[in-house]
Structures are given as C-alpha cells and as structure tokens.
Amino acid sequence: MRSNLRRLAQRARVWAERRLPALTRLRQPEPLPIELGRRRIYIVPTTFGLGFGVLLLVMLVGALNYANNAALLLTCMLGAATAASMLLAFRTLDGLSLRGIRAGHAVAGEPLELVLDFAAQRARESVRLDCASESLAFALQGTTELRLRLATTRRGWLALPRLRIWSSWPLGLFRAWSWLHPQQSVLVWPRPEAAGPPPVLPGDARERLRPQPGEELAALRDYRRGDAPRHIAWKASARHHDLLVKDFDRPEPRETWRLEWDALRALDREARIARLARWLGDAEAQGRRYSLQLPHERIDIGSGPAHYARCMSTLAVLP
Amino acid sequence: MTKSAATPLDPRSFDLVAFGLAAVLALHAPHLPWWLGVTLASILGLRWWQRRRQRARTPAWLKLPLLAALLLSIVSWYGNLFGQAPGAALAVGLLVLKLLETETARDARVGMSFACFTLMAALLFDQSLTATTTVALGLLPPLAALRSLEPGRRAPPALWRELLPGFGLLAAALPLALLAFLLLPRLNSPLWGAPNTGEQRTGLSDRMTPAGFTQLLVDDSPALRVGFDGPPPPPDLRYFRAYVMGHYDGSSWTYRDVANQLPVPVEAAQTIRYHVSLEPTRQRVLPTLDVPLAAPPGASLRRDREVIADKPVDSLRDYTLESATRYRLEPKLGRHRARWLQLPAGFDPRTLALGRSWRARYGSDDAAIVQAALALFHDGGFRYTLAPAPLGRDAMDDFLFDTREGFCEHYSSAFTVLMRAAGIPARVVTGYQGGYWNALGGYLLVRNSDAHAWSEVWLAGHGWVRVDPTAAVRPQRISMGAAAAAPGQLPWYQSGWLQSMRNRWDIVNRWWNLGVNGFDALRQRGLLKPFGIRDTDPSTLALLLAVACVLAMAAGLAWVWRRREPEDPARTALRQLERKLARQGVARLAGEGPRDYLQRAARMLPAQHDRLTELMHRYLELRYAHPEPTSESLRALQRAVRDFPVVRMVK
Numbered sequence: 001m002r003s004n005l006r007r008l009a010q011r012a013r014v015w016a017e018r019r020l021p022a023l024t025r026l027r028q029p030e031p032l033p034i035e036l037g038r039r040r041i042y043i044v045p046t047t048f049g050l051g052f053g054v055l056l057l058v059m060l061v062g063a064l065n066y067a068n069n070a071a072l073l074l075t076c077m078l079g080a081a082t083a084a085s086m087l088l089a090f091r092t093l094d095g096l097s098l099r100g101i102r103a104g105h106a107v108a109g110e111p112l113e114l115v116l117d118f119a120a121q122r123a124r125e126s127v128r129l130d131c132a133s134e135s136l137a138f139a140l141q142g143t144t145e146l147r148l149r150l151a152t153t154r155r156g157w158l159a160l161p162r163l164r165i166w167s168s169w170p171l172g173l174f175r176a177w178s179w180l181h182p183q184q185s186v187l188v189w190p191r192p193e194a195a196g197p198p199p200v201l202p203g204d205a206r207e208r209l210r211p212q213p214g215e216e217l218a219a220l221r222d223y224r225r226g227d228a229p230r231h232i233a234w235k236a237s238a239r240h241h242d243l244l245v246k247d248f249d250r251p252e253p254r255e256t257w258r259l260e261w262d263a264l265r266a267l268d269r270e271a272r273i274a275r276l277a278r279w280l281g282d283a284e285a286q287g288r289r290y291s292l293q294l295p296h297e298r299i300d301i302g303s304g305p306a307h308y309a310r311c312m313s314t315l316a317v318l319p
Numbered sequence: 320m321t322k323s324a325a326t327p328l329d330p331r332s333f334d335l336v337a338f339g340l341a342a343v344l345a346l347h348a349p350h351l352p353w354w355l356g357v358t359l360a361s362i363l364g365l366r367w368w369q370r371r372r373q374r375a376r377t378p379a380w381l382k383l384p385l386l387a388a389l390l391l392s393i394v395s396w397y398g399n400l401f402g403q404a405p406g407a408a409l410a411v412g413l414l415v416l417k418l419l420e421t422e423t424a425r426d427a428r429v430g431m432s433f434a435c436f437t438l439m440a441a442l443l444f445d446q447s448l449t450a451t452t453t454v455a456l457g458l459l460p461p462l463a464a465l466r467s468l469e470p471g472r473r474a475p476p477a478l479w480r481e482l483l484p485g486f487g488l489l490a491a492a493l494p495l496a497l498l499a500f501l502l503l504p505r506l507n508s509p510l511w512g513a514p515n516t517g518e519q520r521t522g523l524s525d526r527m528t529p530a531g532f533t534q535l536l537v538d539d540s541p542a543l544r545v546g547f548d549g550p551p552p553p554p555d556l557r558y559f560r561a562y563v564m565g566h567y568d569g570s571s572w573t574y575r576d577v578a579n580q581l582p583v584p585v586e587a588a589q590t591i592r593y594h595v596s597l598e599p600t601r602q603r604v605l606p607t608l609d610v611p612l613a614a615p616p617g618a619s620l621r622r623d624r625e626v627i628a629d630k631p632v633d634s635l636r637d638y639t640l641e642s643a644t645r646y647r648l649e650p651k652l653g654r655h656r657a658r659w660l661q662l663p664a665g666f667d668p669r670t671l672a673l674g675r676s677w678r679a680r681y682g683s684d685d686a687a688i689v690q691a692a693l694a695l696f697h698d699g700g701f702r703y704t705l706a707p708a709p710l711g712r713d714a715m716d717d718f719l720f721d722t723r724e725g726f727c728e729h730y731s732s733a734f735t736v737l738m739r740a741a742g743i744p745a746r747v748v749t750g751y752q753g754g755y756w757n758a759l760g761g762y763l764l765v766r767n768s769d770a771h772a773w774s775e776v777w778l779a780g781h782g783w784v785r786v787d788p789t790a791a792v793r794p795q796r797i798s799m800g801a802a803a804a805a806p807g808q809l810p811w812y813q814s815g816w817l818q819s820m821r822n823r824w825d826i827v828n829r830w831w832n833l834g835v836n837g838f839d840a841l842r843q844r845g846l847l848k849p850f851g852i853r854d855t856d857p858s859t860l861a862l863l864l865a866v867a868c869v870l871a872m873a874a875g876l877a878w879v880w881r882r883r884e885p886e887d888p889a890r891t892a893l894r895q896l897e898r899k900l901a902r903q904g905v906a907r908l909a910g911e912g913p914r915d916y917l918q919r920a921a922r923m924l925p926a927q928h929d930r931l932t933e934l935m936h937r938y939l940e941l942r943y944a945h946p947e948p949t950s951e952s953l954r955a956l957q958r959a960v961r962d963f964p965v966v967r968m969v970k
Contacts, residue, residue, distance in 0.1 A: 031909065038880055048428050055432050059439050065509045067634050069500075069836050070446035071439045074455055076499040078435060080492035080871075081462070087875045088488075094879065126469040137471025170484065171465045172428065 029159070029183035035097035036165070041090055041178045049173035052082065082173055089176040092127060092167040096120045096140070101160065103186035105309060107277070111149035112186060114160075119143040126169040132161055155190035155273070155316045189312040192278035193271070199257055199279050220244045256301055257283050257290040273315050280315070284308045294318065325423050330371060331475050332467040336427050337367045338478070339434050339460035340418055346441045346457050347411045350404060352396055359415045366418050377419040385416055403443050410437045424468045431461040446635075448831035459485040495871040502864035504857035505840040522600045523561050523770060527749055528571040529707075529714060529729045536705055536726070538767040539818075541598055542751060543606060544829050545763040548592040551756055552608070555797050556644060558773065558785065559606040559765065561750040563623040565658060567739075569666035570714055572732065572747045580622040585610050586650065586782075587643035596832055597636045603628045606750050608642045615640055623746075624648070635836045647782040652744060659744030659777060667715040667736060674740025685778050688741045689786055692734055696791040699723065701730075703793035727796070730788040731772040744777035748785070752797065760826035771796075888953055889941050892960045896934065899965050900924075913938055926966065934959055 045053065056079050063072035099117045106112035116129075124140040131148050138146060152158060166177035220233055223243035237244045259279050264272045276292070283290040284303070291301040292311045299311055328336070340363055348356045362385070369375050389412040390400070397405035414437055417430045438457045442450060462485030467475065475481065522535065522542070543559070551557075564572035593608055605618055605626040614620045615638035618628040628636070652659070662671070681687040700723055707725040710717040715736045718729050731747050738745035752771035754763040773787040790797045847855045897907050897916075905920045917935035921928045937956045 033909070048432075052432050055436055059436060060503075061510070063439070064503070064506050065511060066443065067505065067509070067839060068442055068446060069838055070451040070454075071442040072503065073496065073500045073835060074439060074442070074451065074458070076503070077455065077489055077492050077496035078458065080495035080499065081488045083495065083872065084488055084491050084875065087879045091879050123473075125473055126471040128471065137469075139471055139473045141473075167469075169466075169469050170488070171462065172468055 029181045031183050032101065033097050033099040034180055034182060036093050036095065036178050038090070038094060041093050041176055043086055043090055043174050043176045046168055046172060046175045049082075049175075052173055056082065082171070085171045086174040088170050089167055089174045091122075092124050092169045093165065093176050093178060095122065096124060096127065096165070098180055098182065099143075101182055101184055105187075105189060105312070106152055107189045108152050108155045108191040110152065110191075112152050112158075112188060114148040114150055114186070116146040116148060117143065118146060124167075127165065127167050130164040130166070150186070152188040155188050157185040157317070158188050159185045187313055187316050189316045190270075190273045190277045192281050193274040196275055196278060198282075199259055200263065219247045221247045255288065257288055258293065258301075259283075259290060260293040261295055262293070269318075273318060277312065277315055280308060280311050325425065326470070327422055328424060328427055329467075331478075331481075332424070332427060332464060333367075333370060333421070334478060335460055335464035335467050335481060336421060336430055337363060337418060339431055339457075339464050340415055342457040342460050343414060343434050343437050343441075344411060346438060346454060347407060350444050351408055351411065355392065355396070355408060355412070359412060363415050363418060376422065382416065382419055385419070386413075389413070389416065407437070407440050407443070410440055427464060427468055431464050434461045446836050448828055448835075451831075451835075455489065458489065462488065495868070498867040498871065499864060500835075501838075501843075501846065502860050502867055504860045504864075505843050507840050522602060522767065523604065523606075523749055523751075525562050525564075525574040525576070525602075525604070526571050527562075527564055527573075527728060527732070527747060527772060529710060529718070529725060529732050531571070532726070532728050532770055532772070533705060535770045536768050539821075540767055541764060541825065541828065542600075542767045542769065543598065543765045544596045544825075544832070545608070545754070545765065546594045546596075546761060547763070551763055552591065552644060554753060555790075557608070557753055557763065558771075558787075559608055559751040560610070560625065560748055561604045561606045562748070563625055563775070564747040564749065565623075566661060567663060567732075567736065567747075569663040569712075572735075574625075576627060577622065578619070578627075582620040582622060582624050583649040585612070585624065585643055586647040587612060587645070588647075589645040590641050590643050592639065592641045594637065594639045596829070596837065597632055597638070599634055599636075600632045603631050605632070605636070605638060607640055608644070610643045610646050610648055612641045612643060635832055637837055649777070650780075650782045652777055656744055656777075659746055660739050660742065662736065662739050667713045669713075670715040670719055670733070670736055671740040673719070674737045674742075677737075678741040685743050685776070688743060689738070689776060689778075692737050693786070693788060693791040695719075696730060696734070696788050701725075701792050703789070703796065727772045727789040730792060731774045734786065734788040735774045738774070738776050746775050748773055748775055752787075755822040755825075757822065757826050757829070759823070760829050762826075762829060764822060764825050764829075889938065889956060892953075892957045893938060896960045896963060899960075899963055902965055913942075924966075927963075930959075930963060934963070 056075060059071065059075045060079075063069075063075050097119050099119050101117070102115040104113035104115075118127075118138075118140055119142065120140050123142075127138055127140060129136045129138070129146065129148070132151060134148060136146060136148065138144060150158070150161070160182050163180040163182075164177060165180055166175055168175045220236055221244065223232065223245050227245045231246050233244045233246045257279065259276055261272065261276070264275060267275065280290065280292070284305075287303065289301050289303045290307075290311075292299040292314065294314060297314060299307075299314060341360075344356065344359055344363065351359075366377065369377070389409070393405050393408050393412065394400060397408070399405060400409060410433075414430065414433055417426070417433070421427055421430055435458060438454050438461075441454055441457075444450075459482040463481040466472075466484060467481065524531070545559075562574040564574045566573045566575060587610075590612065591608065595606070597605060605615070605628055607624075607626050610624050611620065611626055614626050617630070618626050618638070621627055626640075677688045677691050681691065702724040703726060704724045705726055707729065708722040710722065715733050718725055718733055719737075735745045735747050749770070749772045751765045751769045752773070753769045754765035756763055771789070773785060773789065775783045775785055777783050787797060843860065844854050844856070846860075852859075893913060900906070900920050903924060905923050907916045911919075914935060917931050917938070921931040921935070924931065934956070937952065937959060941952050941956055
C-alpha cells in the first residue's frame with residue numbers, strides 16, 4: 001500500500017518534471033557558483049503544516065462561534081506566525097550559494113566523496129541536502145564544507161546528480177526547496193579485478209637489480225664487527241662510550257613494472273582495464289616504479305600517489 | 320520526510336516538549352479539580368525523570384489503564400465528557416498522557432500542535448488581559464519545541480534562550496494578527512450551541528437565603544463596569560438593581576420571572592444615562608442603576624422594572640440605559656397590595672409580633688414604623704459580620720432576638736419581614752451597591768464582592784422607596800464599600816493598598832474589554848464609520864481582510880527579498896564601475912576576478928586603457944596592499960569611478 005503510493009508519487013513527479021519543467025525546474029546543469037534566489041526557491045506546506053493549518057481553522061471557527069475574542073486574537077497571531085515562518089523558510093535558502101565541488105577518488109562500485117563548498121552571508125540553520133539516498137542537515141555561518149558520498153557504478157566520467165536543497169526551518173510547517181544541478185562531472189576509476197596473475201615482464205626488465213645501500217640515514221646503532229669504518233658516526237661516538245654506526249635504510253630492490261595494454265591480448269577490453277588497474281594498485285602498494293603503455297598514450301616510469309592517480313585517470317577515460 | 324519524522328527525540332527537544340505540556344497544565348490548573356492537576360503534574364514529572372535520567376520508554380501495559388483511569392475520573396467527577404470544563408480536563412489529560420509515548424519527532428509535533436489547541440481552550444474560562452497574555456506566553460514552549468525538532472541547528476543555547484525566537488516570531492506576527500482580528504467577519508449567531516458550563520459561576524441568584532452571599536462577597540472579580548454621561552452619582556446612590564424578590568417561604572426569598580406583564584409606571588424626576596459592560600454571568604438578569612426607563616435591545620422589562628435579557632449572558636455584554644434616580648415607582652398599588660404582604664404561615668412568631676406591635680403603636684404612620692425598624696437595627700446591638708452564626712428554622716426570630724449578627728442579606732430579609740408583619744408592602748431587592756470610581760478611565764468598577772441586598776417599601780404618595788437597613792448598622796458599607804464594612808474578614812488580597820492598586824490596574828482590563836472582548840459583530844459593522852462607511856458588511860470585511868493579507872505578505876516579501884550586502888565601499892565602487900562598463904558592452908563574467916576583468920576591459924576599450932589600468936591598480940592596492948584600507952585611497956577610487964566616462968561604443 002505504502003510502496004504503491006510512493007511509486008505513484010514517483011511517477012507523478014516524473015510526469016510533472018517532463019511536462020512542467022517550469023514548475024519543477026528541470027534545469028539544465030549550470031556552472032558553479034550557483035546562488036539560490038527567489039526565482040528558483042519553491043515553498044510548499046509539509047504534511048505537518050497542512051495538519052497544523054486544519055487545527056488553526058478549527059481554533060478559528062471555535063473562537064468565532066463562541067465569540068471568544070481573546071482566543072480569536074491568539075489564533076490570528078498563531079496563523080500570522082505560521083505565515084512568517086514561511087518567509088523564514090525562504091530566507092534560509094535565499095542567497096545561499098554553492099561555490100565549488102571537490103571530488104575525491106574512488107573506483108567504480110565504491111562511494112565517491114564529494115566536498116561541497118557552501119557560502120552565505122547570513123547565518124543559516126537547518127539546511128538539508130538530499131543526494132540520491134543520502135540526506136544531510138547542516139548549519140552555516142560564512143562558509144561550510146559538506147561531505148557527500150556519491151554511489152558509483154562504472155568507470156569514466158560521472159555527471160553529478162541533481163541535488164535537492166531544502167529546509168523546513170523554523171517550525172517544520174513549510175518546506176522551501178530548490179534544485180542544484182552543477183555542471184560538473186567527476187571521474188570514477190576502474191575497478192581493479194579481484195585476483196589474477198602478476199604482470200609478465202619483458203626479458204630485459206628481468207635483470208637482477210644489485211642491492212644498493214639506501215641513501216637515507218635511518219638511525220644510529222651500536223658498532224658490530226664487520227661494519228665499514230666509513231659508516232662509523234665519529235662525532236656522535238665521541239659523546240658516547242661505544243662506537244656508533246650510521247644505519248642506512250636499504251629498500252628491497254624492486255623491478256620496475258612496464259605495464260602494457262598490448263600484452264593482454266587475450267582479454268576483453270574491460271577485463272584488461274581491470275587487470276591493469278590491479279597491477280597499478282599492486283605496484284603502488286609495493287612501492288615499485290611503473291609505467292603504463294596504452295594504445296594512444298604512454299605514461300612514463302614513475303611512482304607515488306600523483307603518478308598512480310594519473311595512470312588510473314587515464315585508464316578511467318579509455319573509450 | 321518520513322525518515323526525519325521517525326528520528327528519536329534528542330534530550331533538548333524532549334525537555335522543551337515537557338516544558339510546553341507543563342505550561343498547558345499550569346494554565347489549566349485553576350479550573351481542574353486539584354487531584355487531577357496534582358496527578359497529571361506528577362505523571363509529567365515522573366515521565367520526564369524516566370526518559371531523561373533512566374533513558375527508558377513507558378511500558379505499553381501502563382498506557383491503556385492510565386487512559387481508562389483518566390476517562391473514568393473525568394466522567395465520575397463532571398458527570399459527562401462533553402462540555403467546557405470536562406472537555407478541557409480531558410484535553411489536558413490526554414496531552415499529558417501523550418508525553419508517555421512521545422519518542423519521535425512526529426509524536427512531538429502532534430503533541431505540540433495539540434498543546435496550542437489546548438492553550439486556546441484555556442481562554443474559554445477567562446478572557447482577561449492577564450489570561451490572554453499568559454496564554455500567549457504559553458505558546459512559546461511549543462514553538463521552541465517545534466523549532467528544536469529541525470535537524471542541523473547550531474549548538475542549542477540555554478533552555479530559556481530557546482524561547483526567544485518564538486517570542487520574536489509572535490511579535491513579528493502581531494501586525495497581521497491585529498488586522499486579521501479586526502477584519503475577520505464575526506458570526507451574528509453561533510454555528511452550534513454555546514458552551515455549557517458545568518459549574519455555575521457564583522453570582523447573583525434569583526433566590527436569596529440569608530448567608531447565601533458569603534461566596535459572592537469574597538469573590539472580587541469584576542462584575543460590571545459602568546460609564547456615565549455626566550458626573551457619576553454619589554456613592555450612596557449607586558444602587559444597581561437586579562432582582563426584585565417578593566415571595567418568602569420562611570427561609571429564602573425568590574424572584575418569579577413572569578414575562579408578559581407590563582412594567583409598572585414610573586414618574587421620573589431625574590434621569591441619568593449610562594453604559595454598562597457586564598462580565599459574563601451565565602444568567603439573564605442585567606443589573607441597572609435604580610429604575611430603568613426602557614430595556615436595551617435583546618432584553619425586556621419585567622413588571623417591577625427588572626431587565627431580563629433574552630439569552631443568558633455568556634460573553635461580555637454592553638448595554639446603554641437611561642434610569643430614573645429620583646422617581647415615584649408604581650404610585651398606585653391597587654390590587655397587587657396583598658402580594659407584597661405575603662408571609663409564610665407558621666414561621667417567626669416573635670418577629671411577626673414585633674411588627675404588629677409597631678403597627679399598634681404608630682397607627683397609620685408607615686414612615687414611623689420604618690424608622691422604628693431602622694432604629695432597632697442601629698441601637699439594638701446588631702453587628703455586621705461576614706461570618707454570622709447559623710440560623711435555625713425560625714430564621715428571622717433567631718437573627719433578631721438571638722444572634723444579632725449578619726450582613727446585608729440578614730438585615731434586608733429581617734426588615735422586609737418586619738414591614739410585612741406591620742402591614743407595609745415591602746420586598747427584597749438584590750443587586751450591587753457601591754463600586755470603585757476609576758478617575759483615569761472615567762468608569763465605575765463594580766466587583767462581585769459589591770453584591771448587596773436591600774429592601775423597598777411602598778409608602779402612600781411616594782410609591783416604592785428604597786430602604787437599606789444595612790446602612791443603619793454599618794454606614795461604611797454604603798459609603799465606602801464592602802472592604803471597609805468588614806475589616807479583617809476579607810481575604811488578604813481584598814484589603815488595603817493592594818486592593819486600591821488592583822482597582823487602578825482595572826482600567827487596563829476595561830480597555831481590554833472595550834477594545835478586544837467587546838469587539839463584536841455590531842462594533843465591527845461600524846468599523847469604517849470614520850471613513851464615511853456606516854455599515855461594513857461581511858463581504859466588504861472579507862475583501863479588506865484579503866487586501867490586508869496581501870499587503871502584509873508583500874511587506875514580508877519585501878523584507879525577505881532585500882539582500883543585505885556587507886557595507887564595503889570599495890566593492891560598491893567596483894560595482895558602480897562594472898555597471899558603467901557593462902553599458903559599454905564589457906560585462907563581468909561569473910567567476911572573473913577584478914584584475915582579469917579590468918585587464919580585459921582595458922583591452923576591449925583602448926580609449927580608456929590607461930584609466931582602467933590605473934583603476935585596477937587602485938582597487939588592488941586598496942584590497943590587498945594594506946590590512947586596513949586608508950580613507951584617502953578609498954576616496955580616490957570612488958572619485959575615479961565617479962569620473963569614469965561612459966562612451967557609447969560605435970560599431
């Protein structure tokens with residue numbers, strides 16, 4: 001019954017948005033910043049507001065019937081306060097602006113974190129933001145950053161959905177609302193495959209890398225027989241009753257992975273991307289240096305989060 | 320929406336809901352039976368303690384029996400569930416029980432809107448200024464509770480500070496509320512029956528038993544307010560007649576209402592016009608100063624010139640009358656004489672004997688008999704007290720020869736019986752006597768405690784003459800009022816300076832009654848008289864109301880739509896420059912900084928290149944060079960902007 005009703009309401013809304021774009025403001029996506037103004041804020045009474053209206057009507061008729069002027073005066077006052085609360089609901093949204101959206105990184109299927117930057121000159125309270133299934137409520141003084149989690153399904157550019165911003169401040173009797181449809185897309189990375197073989201590296205890359213002492217000084221330790229004299233920290237040892245030796249961090253020597261699109265001929269397109277994504281992830285996790293060769297693009301050897309992000313983003317936008 | 324409605328209440332919201340209910344309970348407490356009030360208050364307190372301290376819910380098995388107990392106790396106390404008092408008690412009880420199951424925002428919303436309704440119901444019992452103000456203040460906790468239900472508020476302030484926004488909201492609503500109050504068309508006749516009051520208000524009754532007034536004499540709520548055309552009559556002439564009682568059954572005097580008799584003739588020598596504003600009495604009698612010449616609309620004159628309204632006075636009633644203060648009432652008694660000599664057989668033998676002995680002694684001199692009776696009261700060791708000893712079967716015998724203490728009812732009753740025993744037509748009249756003259760408001764305030772009983776005797780050639788035997792015993796009662804007559808016997812709030820302050824304060828109540836409570840359909844029709852419209856009919860009123868609402872909304876929207884930019888002169892100057900440039904076809908794009916914009920403008924308007932570059936440097940310096948811009952550089956910028964020429968682009 002309830003779900004039927006909801007489905008009916010949903011269908012009515014879809015119809016209304018198709019037939020009455022002016023009413024629901026099925027707006028084209030627009031560039032940021034978006035500032036809410038009176039031309040795009042709508043106000044409707046809530047269910048509670050309608051109920052309260054009926055109650056006010058009952059009080060009004062009762063006061064008139066019993067010629068009870070004191071009650072009539074207070075009923076009028078409550079009614080006028082209700083009307084004023086409608087204006088306050090409008091004022092909660094009016095002048096509010098969405099100045100920017102920053103998107104985090106996420107692979108397809110995982111929620112993507114959006115940071116929405118809202119600003120307003122006056123302080124606002126109880127502003128709500130609905131995004132698909134998520135609903136947030138926030139107060140605002142000056143600027144605020146709001147974190148939203150956006151569900152993703154597939155890699156590539158994802159247009160931001162329409163956000164509903166609304167408020168039933170201060171009494172919950174009226175609901176002022178507006179749509180925010182930012183003209184912005186976020187990039188969703190491909191989802192790495194769950195498990196698979198390691199990359200088959202070309203023969204010349206298989207040369208055993210000679211272990212090399214690390215370059216960075218890690219710590220001082222006590223002298224042990226066999227330590228090279230040039231590693232003794234003489235200055236530090238002078239203040240100590242034993243000899244101290246500089247200990248160097250020696251990272252495990254790693255092969256460089258040269259990941260190539262063409263090496264995965266046996267797989268279909270998405271599977272290739274998923275595998276490459278997994279290898280990229282593994283390489284980054286293991287601290288390897290890696291490069292990526294794609295049909296029309298080549299990313300040179302590198303490592304670190306920026307390199308990883310560049311590789312993943314390139315994979316994400318593959319046709 | 321549904322999700323947020325089902326969220327559990329946070330402690331602050333719950334506190335405010337409980338506070339709102341406590342306010343409702345406190346406002347209704349005066350007319351609830353004390354045990355119900357105490358029980359509901361303890362349920363409220365326990366529930367608050369349980370949820371706040373124990374974080375527990377009320378078990379379901381407890382709710383239904385409590386509800387049943389509430390219904391049963393109300394039915395057993397009042398006799399039914401409907402009507403004003405039981406209805407209000409039921410509403411308050413249900414509201415308090417609602418707190419037992421208040422767990423979510425939806426529950427709280429329902430509870431708080433019902434609380435608003437119940438608060439209004441408190442005004443059915445008392446519509447004075449104080450009551451109305453208290454109820455208006457009682458609206459604050461429900462409003463604050465509704466406000467606290469909205470998620471995403473800033474950190475809530477202290478509990479009492481939560482009430483302030485509601486106050487502001489109500490204050491902002493006041494202008495529209497007043498307009499709506501003035502213009503809402505009143506009903507000429509009620510849609511359904513007036514509320515029946517379970518309890519009879521203590522007031523004048525059509526039956527007088529000695530010592531029956533005691534309730535009334537300590538009730539100092541206002542009974543009527545009277546304004547006079549011309550100076551007010553002196554205190555000893557301020558007798559307001561209500562009932563003329565002719566029938567005595569040995570214990571009480573009764574008034575018999577016979578509707579279709581012509582009023583007896585009166586020969587008026589001096590008349591006075593006055594306006595009475597009568598507080599609701601639930602009775603039909605309209606007290607009048609002395610002998611009224613005609614009845615006001617909606618009422619009629621009875622035989623002995625009592626004024627009886629067509630309907631009980633359930634709300635404030637205003638009427639204007641003309642009365643005779645010096646008169647001859649019913650100069651010829653005729654065949655009705657026997658009626659005013661009626662005495663019950665077998666009562667008060669000693670009193671009757673005394674009356675007959677006077678007749679024997681004074682012969683046909685009725686006036687001398689009256690004087691003898693007054694002398695008896697004055698010199699016979701009688702005492703004025705509001706707490707007299709109880710009287711037995713032969714009440715007048717006991718009073719005259721035994722207890723010799725009492726107040727107006729005793730004296731008027733005994734006097735009338737004596738007169739009748741002596742063969743003089745006599746009757747008891749009840750009403751009000753005295754009152755407080757409020758010089759500031761120019762009106763006489765008569766309280767219920769000014770209720771009084773006196774006698775009228777018929778003397779040949781004079782007609783009915785008022786005789787007040789109480790005055791013989793205690794002249795202060797007449798000249799200075801009830802409080803002066805019985806010092807130390809009245810409640811503390813009726814004596815001394817406090818009473819005089821309350822008398823002065825009463826002018827506010829009068830204004831309230833005149834302006835608000837007395838604003839009925841009739842007054843509303845005359846609303847536009849100052850503008851030359853004699854009769855404002857309901858459709859005109861509705862139209863005016865609609866216009867007023869539209870105007871109020873327009874004013875509200877104007878307030879809402881006004882954007883308050885921060886007062887930043889440099890920015891204002893830049894805006895001005897932007898407008899000038901826009902007229903030349905270089906509008907600033909969204910997201911374009913002032914530097915980029917002015918550089919672009921300089922490129923596009925080569926003629927103004929140098930000026931624009933200079934303006935840009937000035938602006939940027941003002942903005943970013945100093946933490947506080949200097950006033951000279953600001954003025955320089957403003958001047959430069961003002962002097963910037965607008966040259967139409969000729970393409």
